[in-house]
Amino acid sequence: MFLALRDLRHARGRFTLMTVVLVLVTVLVTFLSSLTAGLARASTSAVTDLPADRLAFAEPAGAALSFTGSQVSRAQWQAWGARADVSRAEPLGVATVRASAPGAGGTTEAVTAYGVLPGSRLVPAGRGDDVRAGTVVVSRGAASDLGAGAGDTVDVQGRSLRVAAVAASDAEFSHTPVVWVGLDTWQSFGAHGGEARATGPVATVVALWTSADDTALAAGDAAAGTQTVTLPEARSAVSSFTAENLSLTVMQAFLLAISALVVGAFFTVWTMNRAGDLAVVKALGGSTASLVRDALGQAVLVLVAGVGVGAALAACAAALARDAIPVVLDAATFGVPAALLVALGTVGAAAAVWRIARIDPHAALQAR
Amino acid sequence: MDLHLDHVTLVYPDGAGTLTAVDDVSLTVAAGMTTALLGPSGAGKSSLLAVAAGLTPPTAGAVLVGDAVVNAPGTRARDAARARLAHVGLVFQQPQLLGSLTALEQLELTAVLRGRRPSSARGRARELLAAVGLEHEERRLPAALSGGQRQRVAIARALMGEPDVLLVDEPTSALDTARGTAVVRLVTTLARERGIATLLVSHDEDTLGDVDARVHLVDGRLTPSLALTGPG
Numbered sequence: 001m002f003l004a005l006r007d008l009r010h011a012r013g014r015f016t017l018m019t020v021v022l023v024l025v026t027v028l029v030t031f032l033s034s035l036t037a038g039l040a041r042a043s044t045s046a047v048t049d050l051p052a053d054r055l056a057f058a059e060p061a062g063a064a065l066s067f068t069g070s071q072v073s074r075a076q077w078q079a080w081g082a083r084a085d086v087s088r089a090e091p092l093g094v095a096t097v098r099a100s101a102p103g104a105g106g107t108t109e110a111v112t113a114y115g116v117l118p119g120s121r122l123v124p125a126g127r128g129d130d131v132r133a134g135t136v137v138v139s140r141g142a143a144s145d146l147g148a149g150a151g152d153t154v155d156v157q158g159r160s161l162r163v164a165a166v167a168a169s170d171a172e173f174s175h176t177p178v179v180w181v182g183l184d185t186w187q188s189f190g191a192h193g194g195e196a197r198a199t200g201p202v203a204t205v206v207a208l209w210t211s212a213d214d215t216a217l218a219a220g221d222a223a224a225g226t227q228t229v230t231l232p233e234a235r236s237a238v239s240s241f242t243a244e245n246l247s248l249t250v251m252q253a254f255l256l257a258i259s260a261l262v263v264g265a266f267f268t269v270w271t272m273n274r275a276g277d278l279a280v281v282k283a284l285g286g287s288t289a290s291l292v293r294d295a296l297g298q299a300v301l302v303l304v305a306g307v308g309v310g311a312a313l314a315a316c317a318a319a320l321a322r323d324a325i326p327v328v329l330d331a332a333t334f335g336v337p338a339a340l341l342v343a344l345g346t347v348g349a350a351a352a353v354w355r356i357a358r359i360d361p362h363a364a365l366q367a368r
Numbered sequence: 369m370d371l372h373l374d375h376v377t378l379v380y381p382d383g384a385g386t387l388t389a390v391d392d393v394s395l396t397v398a399a400g401m402t403t404a405l406l407g408p409s410g411a412g413k414s415s416l417l418a419v420a421a422g423l424t425p426p427t428a429g430a431v432l433v434g435d436a437v438v439n440a441p442g443t444r445a446r447d448a449a450r451a452r453l454a455h456v457g458l459v460f461q462q463p464q465l466l467g468s469l470t471a472l473e474q475l476e477l478t479a480v481l482r483g484r485r486p487s488s489a490r491g492r493a494r495e496l497l498a499a500v501g502l503e504h505e506e507r508r509l510p511a512a513l514s515g516g517q518r519q520r521v522a523i524a525r526a527l528m529g530e531p532d533v534l535l536v537d538e539p540t541s542a543l544d545t546a547r548g549t550a551v552v553r554l555v556t557t558l559a560r561e562r563g564i565a566t567l568l569v570s571h572d573e574d575t576l577g578d579v580d581a582r583v584h585l586v587d588g589r590l591t592p593s594l595a596l597t598g599p600g
Contacts, residue, residue: 003466006469277468281481283421284453285481361449365461
C-alpha cells in the first residue's frame with residue numbers, strides 16, 4: 001500500500017471525484033433496496049406474518065396462484081381439516097373493500113378484509129375471540145387511516161361494525177391495511193358468499209398448520225383439488241407483488257453492474273495513466289504481484305470509503321423518510337447491497353489493474 | 369563484485385528477418401570502477417544495458433555479477449527482477465521519478481520493494497540524499513525539483529539497495545555540459561567509494577572526464593582495442 005496511499009494523497013481530486021460517484025451510486029442502490037423491502041412488506045406482510053405454515057389455494061398443481069382468483073369450498077377446507085398430518089385448518093377470506101369511520105370525519109379508505117372463523121388464530125395477538133358478528137378487529141395502520149379506535153363504529157363495505165380491538169402489530173396486503181371480520185360478514189361482502197355459501201365457495205384460501213412433508217402435501221392437494229405453498233411462496237399470489245418486486249430488483253441489479261463498470265473504467269484509465277511509473281517500479285525490481293496487490297488495495301480503500309459513506313447517508317435518509325415512505329432499515333437492506341457494491345467494484349478494479357501484468361519494465365528505458 | 373558480460377548477443381525479430389542489436393560482446397567492469405559505454409545512436413548501447421539489467425534476456429551469452437549468472441537465454445522475468453533487486457541499481461535516461469512520491473519516498477520505495485518497512489530505510493535514504501547534495505529537498509515532489517536535482521535523486525535511489533552493479537543510461541542527455549559533468553563525477557565518486565561496478569552509457573564524451581575507462585560500441589560490436597577494461 002506504499003504507492004497506493006501516496007497516489008491517493010497526490011491525486012486526491014481524481015479519487016475524491018470517484019469516491020463521490022460511488023457515494024451517489026451507493027445511496028441509490030441501498031435506498032432502493034430499503035424501498036424494495038418496504039414495498040414488499042407493504043404488499044405482503046399480512047401473508048408472510050400469518051401464524052400458519054402453509055396456504056392451500058383452490059388451483060390445480062402448477063397453475064398460477066392468485067388471491068383474487070382463488071375460491072376454496074367448504075369441502076376443500078374440510079378435506080384438509082380431516083387429515084391426520086394437519087393439526088389445524090382454517091378458511092381465510094381475502095377481499096379488498098372500502099371502509100370509513102363516520103364518527104371520525106367520514107374518510108373512505110381501501111382496506112383488505114380478512115374473513116376468519118370466530119376464535120381464529122389468524123388474528124394477531126390472540127384477538128380471534130374479538131371477531132364476532134357485528135365486530136371488526138383493525139390493524140394499527142387501518143386504525144390510523146380511518147381515524148378509529150376500539151369501541152368506535154366503522155363502515156366496512158356498507159356493513160356497520162364495532163371496532164372490538166386494535167391489533168398492536170401492523171399488517172398490510174397489497175398496500176392496504178388489514179381488518180379482520182367474521183367469515184359470515186366477509187362472505188356477505190360480495191361474490192364469495194350469499195346463497196352459494198352452503199355448498200359454494202367458503203373463503204379464498206385454507207390456512208394450514210402442518211409439519212407434513214412435500215409428498216404428503218402433494219397427496220393432500222391431489223385429494224382436495226388445491227395447490228399448497230409456503231407463506232413466502234404465497235407472496236407471488238398477491239397481485240402486482242411479483243412485477244413490482246422484479247422491477248425494483250432489476251433496477252438494483254443494473255445499478256450494481258453499472259457501479260462495477262464505472263469502477264473498472266476508472267481504474268483502467270488510472271492504470272493506463274500510470275503505466276510509465278509502473279514500468280519504472282518493475283524495472284527497479286518490483287514484482288507484478290506486489291503491484292497488483294497495491295493497486296487492488298487502493299481500489300478497495302476507495303470502494304469502502306465511498307460505499308460506507310453512501311450507505312450511511314442512505315440510512316439517514318431512510319430513517320428520516322420512514323413515516324412517509326415504506327422503507328425497511330436493517331442490516332440486510334443496507335449491508336448486503338453495500339457488500340455487493342464493494343465485491344463487484346473490486347472485481348471491476350481487478351479486471352482493470354490486471355493489465356499491470358502486461359506492462360514491460362523495458363519501457364522505463366524510454367524517455368518520457 | 370565485478371560485472372561480466374560474457375559473449376552477449378541479442379537478436380530481435382525484424383519483419384521477416386532478424387536484427388542483431390548486440391553481437392558477441394564480452395566486457396568486464398571491476399568493482400569500484402566506472403566504464404563509459406560510447407557509441408552512435410543505434411549502436412546497441414541501450415540494448416546492451418537492457419540485457420545487463422535483466423530487462424531483456426540475451427539470445428546468447430550471459431551476464432554475471434561476481435560468479436552468479438543473473439541473466440542468460442531462458443532466464444524468467446521474475447528471476448531477473450529478483451536479481452535486479454539483489455545486485456543492480458538502475459539510473460535511467462530520464463530520472464523516471466514517480467510523481468506522487470517525495471524525494472525521500474523515492475528512496476524508501478526501493479526498501480519497500482525488498483519487503484522492508486519504509487521507516488527502516490529512512491536513515492540510509494537521508495544519508496544518500498545528503499551524499500548527492502539534496503538533504504534539504506527530501507520533502508519535495510519531483511515537479512518541485514530541477515532537472516539536475518531529479519537526476520541526483522535517481523542516482524541516490526539506484527544506490528539505496530546497496531547494489532553490486534550500477535547501470536546508468538545516458539544520465540546527462542537532458543543536462544548541459546557543466547551539470548552533466550557534475551552528474552558523471554557524482555556517479556564515479558559514489559561508485560568508487562562504495563565499490564560498485566558501474567557501466568555508464570553515454571554519447572557525450574565531453575562529460576566523461578572522471579570515468580575510469582571507455583569502450584565503444586559500433587553496430588552492436590565493441591571496438592576490439594578498447595573492449596577489456598578494469599582497475600589500473
